Amino acid sequence: xxxxxxxxxxxxxxxxxxxxxxxxxxxxxxxxxxxxxxxxxxxxxxxxxxxxxxxxxxxxxxxxxxxxxxxxxxxxxxxxxxxxxxxxxxxxxxxxxxxxxxxxxxxxxxxxxxxxxxxxxxxxxxxxxxxxxxxxxxxxxxxxxxxxxxxxxxxxxxxxxxxxxxxxxxxxxxxxxxxxxxxxxxxxxxxxxxxxxxxxxxxxxxxxxxxxxxxxxxxxxxxxxxxxxxxxxxxxxxxxxxxxxxxxxxxxxxxxxxxxxxxxxxxxxxxxxxxxxxxxxxxxxxxxxxxxxxxxxxxxxxxxxxxxxxxxxxxxxxxxxxxxxxxxxxxxxxxxxxxxxxxxxxxxxxxxxxxxxxxxxxxxxxxxx
Amino acid sequence: xxxxxxxxxxxxxxxxxxxxxxxxxxxxxxxxxxxxxxxxxxxxxxxxxxxxxxxxxxxxxxxxxxxxxxxxxxxxxxxxxxxxxxxxxxxxxxxxxxxxxxxxxxxxxxxxxxxxxxxxxxxxxxxxxxxxxxxxxxxxxxxxxxxxxxxxxxxxxxxxxxxxxxxxxxxxxxxxxxxxxxxxxxxxxxxxxxxxxxxxxxxxxxxxxxxxxxxxxxxxxxxxxxxxxxxxxxxxxxxxxxxxxxxxxxxxxxxxxxxxxxxxxxxxxxxxxxxxxxxxxxxxxxxxxxxxx
Numbered sequence: 001x002x003x004x005x006x007x008x009x010x011x012x013x014x015x016x017x018x019x020x021x022x023x024x025x026x027x028x029x030x031x032x033x034x035x036x037x038x039x040x041x042x043x044x045x046x047x048x049x050x051x052x053x054x055x056x057x058x059x060x061x062x063x064x065x066x067x068x069x070x071x072x073x074x075x076x077x078x079x080x081x082x083x084x085x086x087x088x089x090x091x092x093x094x095x096x097x098x099x100x101x102x103x104x105x106x107x108x109x110x111x112x113x114x115x116x117x118x119x120x121x122x123x124x125x126x127x128x129x130x131x132x133x134x135x136x137x138x139x140x141x142x143x144x145x146x147x148x149x150x151x152x153x154x155x156x157x158x159x160x161x162x163x164x165x166x167x168x169x170x171x172x173x174x175x176x177x178x179x180x181x182x183x184x185x186x187x188x189x190x191x192x193x194x195x196x197x198x199x200x201x202x203x204x205x206x207x208x209x210x211x212x213x214x215x216x217x218x219x220x221x222x223x224x225x226x227x228x229x230x231x232x233x234x235x236x237x238x239x240x241x242x243x244x245x246x247x248x249x250x251x252x253x254x255x256x257x258x259x260x261x262x263x264x265x266x267x268x269x270x271x272x273x274x275x276x277x278x279x280x281x282x283x284x285x286x287x288x289x290x291x292x293x294x295x296x297x298x299x300x301x302x303x304x305x306x307x308x309x310x311x312x313x314x315x316x317x318x319x320x321x322x323x324x325x326x327x328x329x330x331x332x333x334x335x336x337x338x339x340x341x342x343x344x345x346x347x348x349x350x351x352x353x354x355x356x357x358x359x360x361x362x363x364x365x366x367x368x369x
Numbered sequence: 370x371x372x373x374x375x376x377x378x379x380x381x382x383x384x385x386x387x388x389x390x391x392x393x394x395x396x397x398x399x400x401x402x403x404x405x406x407x408x409x410x411x412x413x414x415x416x417x418x419x420x421x422x423x424x425x426x427x428x429x430x431x432x433x434x435x436x437x438x439x440x441x442x443x444x445x446x447x448x449x450x451x452x453x454x455x456x457x458x459x460x461x462x463x464x465x466x467x468x469x470x471x472x473x474x475x476x477x478x479x480x481x482x483x484x485x486x487x488x489x490x491x492x493x494x495x496x497x498x499x500x501x502x503x504x505x506x507x508x509x510x511x512x513x514x515x516x517x518x519x520x521x522x523x524x525x526x527x528x529x530x531x532x533x534x535x536x537x538x539x540x541x542x543x544x545x546x547x548x549x550x551x552x553x554x555x556x557x558x559x560x561x562x563x564x565x566x567x568x569x570x571x572x573x574x575x576x577x578x579x580x581x582x583x584x585x586x587x588x589x590x591x592x593x594x595x596x597x598x599x600x601x602x603x604x605x606x607x608x609x610x611x612x613x614x615x616x617x618x619x620x621x622x623x624x625x626x627x628x629x630x631x632x633x634x635x636x637x638x639x640x641x642x643x644x645x646x647x648x649x650x651x652x653x654x655x656x657x658x659x660x661x662x
Contacts, residue, residue, distance in 0.1 A: 142502075
């Protein structure tokens with residue numbers, strides 16, 4: 001099915017939290033330069049996340065993040081551990097009871113000695129403080145996050161962070177476009193602009209017409225993922241869904257898009273891509289781990305770029321704006337077909353970036369538009 | 370086993386036993402709201418205990434599958450000699466497990482029966498239910514084109530050959546609206562219970578319900594999610610949903626109705642079926658008017 005996978009590494013799915021926090025057994029990976037207590041890279045990610053976020057030891061960021069640690073988000077960029085500490089503290093203040101429930105960690109040992117981890121997290125949190133989305137609502141919401149991290153010698157040295165903020169705010173009773181307008185008022189730093197511009201230019205020039213053939217006999221994870229992106233997102237060939245998804249696959253996309261089966265998944269992708277009909281997708285990183293005997297988990301970091309074709313009347317003024325998404329997807333694949341997919345990106349930042357770049361002043365729904 | 374612990378939660382208020390089966394990452398979906406973590410899950414349990422706790426189990430069906438199992442309970446008030454006056458509520462659970470822990474559980478409560486049990490108007494009980502998860506339903510092509518693929522029971526699980534044909538015909542009734550199959554696969558004496566509509570002998574009430582629910586919506590479409598089969602191979606639970614355009618006062622809303630069907634078969638015929646829908650959660654999710662059908 002794919003390259004031989006290491007099945008001795010911690011798997012989160014069925015583990016009680018107590019066992020995750022006090023792992024038993026021998027060290028399974030060398031983890032050069034990491035604290036001796038960590039048995040493998042999954043253990044490292046799970047325990048440091050718990051310590052920093054759930055135990056609220058924000059200062060541990062100094063121990064587990066590099067002094068220089070670029071963190072890429074669609075809503076902004078931070079460069080050093082000081083900003084990580086400050087952002088963590090601000091989020092905990094706005095959502096003081098935030099839990100971070102580790103759902104999965106898909107990892108890869110890179111050739112340069114670093115470890116790449118993709119951490120799927122569910123958070124429950126109550127919005128008791130003012131946040132980037134507006135005033136405190138005092139409502140509790142759930143949100144899915146994927147944090148992709150490059151880890152080296154006990155520290156995270158680079159991170160891509162995506163959060164399903166549109167799903168969160170719909171539980172808080174905040175309108176999506178209002179949140180985007182609110183968020184567009186914050187001005188990202190120059191590094192963000194440079195990254196955003198260069199990424200847009202890179203992705204929009206993706207070679208989208210080349211065929212990426214793949215078959216059952218020469219199936220590899222990389223080939224499968226690249227063909228998935230090319231056939232569905234770049235070439236919009238939705239009848240090829242049968243090559244990628246099981247007929248009863250479960251599909252979760254941002255904002256509460258829940259689909260089961262090919263017809264609904266096709267509808268979700270068509271409706272979403274119609275916002276950006278010339279969308280180009282690049283696959284920026286792939287990781288794969290074993291789940292069970294005949295099932296693997298794949299983590300994908302990807303980007304989409306194109307021009308915006310508004311589907312919401314209030315956004316008509318943004319027609320033709322640069323549409324850019326940083327996204328992450330976790331897939332569970334059985335017998336070469338996706339049986340479960342969770343895709344995460346930040347729709348609020350997507351719209352906020354276009355609003356800010358347009359220079360338009362859009363009216364808030366909350367004030368009556 | 371987990372069936373005992375689920376039952377003991379509602380009949381005895383035994384939170385401790387069931388809590389030992391819950392992971393930090395367990396998702397418990399009830400009234401179309403998904404709870405994660407002790408705090409949210411305990412809150413749902415306590416509310417359920419207030420509403421239908423400490424009753425007696427008058428019907429129980431367990432479906433013990435390998436990775437997925439299901440439990441259907443009917444809980445009733447006073448039994449002693451006053452059967453006619455007893456009030457009932459049925460609750461169905463469909464859950465993923467590894468025999469030690471529950472990972473994901475979907476609990477569907479017959480909330481219309483619950484309203485009767487509590488002697489409350491449905492609109493009063495509806496207010497007490499948690500706010501359902503936001504759901505953004507995309508439009509899609511629901512048609513069965515010659516080369517399109519729609520899940521059938523055999524795609525979702527390996528059905529024993531003794532029940533395969535019956536279960537596939539059962540699904541055709543819903544997916545392809547093949548009403549003629551009713552008479553082929555239901556025993557004349559089949560007991561069929563529909564949430565909110567009570568229990569009847571034979572399939573006539575179910576067929577009427579089928580017609581009403583499909584005619585209440587345009588572009589209706591049934592999608593299988595999962596199936597679990599009991600080790601004995603004669604009972605199964607099917608998790609599925611029905612999408613459609615709900616028409617009310619000239620306006621159209623795309624809605625999704627989650628369903629769990631529990632079937633018991635004998636000699637290739639369905640002898641018992643529970644069709645479980647949380648109607649009030651549905652009304653709350655889409656702000657629908659009561660009654661639906």
